[in-house]
Amino acid sequence: MTETNGVETAELVRYCDHLLQSDRFRDYCPNGLQVEGRDRVARILTGVTACQALLDEALAWQADLVLVHHGYFWKGEPAAVTGIKRRRLKTLLENDLNLLAYHLPLDAHPELGNNARLAKLLGIEVQGGLEPENPLSIGNIGVLSQAQSLARLSVTIEKVLGRAPQTISAGERPIRRVAFCTGAADRMIEQAHALGADAFISGEISEPVVHFAREAGIHYIGAGHHATERYGVQALGEHLARRFGLEHRFVDIDNPV
Ligand SMILES: [Zn+2]
Structure with missing residues (x-):
């Protein structure tokens, strides 16, 4: 040194x-x-x-x-x-x-932020913020280079973050459009759903979000609060x-x- x-x-x-x-x-x-x-x-x-x-x-x-x-x-x-x-x-x-x-400033930064880094690690090409009208939006939406199953994306996440994610399946829906927000942001699944995401990734999940995911038909992935940040x-x-x-x-x- x-x-x-x-x-x-x-x-x-x-x-x-x-x-x-x-x-x-x-x-x-x-x-x-x-x-x-x-x-x-x-x-x-x-x-x-x-x-x-x-x-x-x-x-x-x-x-x-x-x-x-x-x-x-x-x-x-x-x-x-x-x-x-x-x-x-x-x-x-x-x-x-x-x-x-x-x-929040470190969640949001477009290059050094938690969300930007997670997108890079998981191969998600960022297309915009989870709150499109908010220039300081925390969390993003983007696309994977090719559609994949929840199981396959989970394997990638486990490999990259060193921790098996907790997943709530919404059936066979293939995943190409992914919304994500690191940390304890599971309620933003509603925003992700409104934007047409196939899956939403956050750090940790609360009980009501399980039902939202199933009933709205959007996959949920809890990749770890600590692990994503x-x-x-x-x-x-x-x-x-x-x-x-x-x-x-x-x-x-x-x-x-
Ligand atoms: Zn946090």
Whole structure:
């Protein structure tokens, strides 16, 4: 690995905020620098969620900044800094570790985003957003190069994501037009159906969506919340490493959901 002096934290954060247009999104959490640490960054550790295990990995590797998709301070969570929340914040603050988090802006980015990366991995050619009138639409619709069965697409997904998806079949309907939204976006199946998709892929499914899929005649594929959201943060980490000459490491803290 190359030695590097890194970049000023403030410059890196400004760059990311601008790149991801983070101030344009109405989100459930603050996007950008969530916890301020040291003022220069040479080593970035990325992960899906800023859980304690990821912070411990960051300390062990002597990272300067942790970059995640799921950070802290979610709308509706208790504000008091106690228990697990205290331990996590103490780890960051005591060690001068920066926490940078992007939620919806990292789902939506047309190249580095979770949805864009998933499309690339699964060979889906993106044709538009799930909400066609919304320029900041989260989730997309696209086409596979050739029609295939639910079983065959499931095998591809298992191979690519390393996890067998949960599928709800809508019968023999072949799949060519696929809508998808990473994470916990299963309710967007209604939008996918309205746009004429043969199948909808999201991270995880809730009970009512099983019935919607069967009755509307659209296949549903639950490819894993964690599994579908590993790729945006990695792409952003790699991009930043190249742009600023930093060291980057992605750590996958296993999560079956
Ligand atoms: Zn998520």
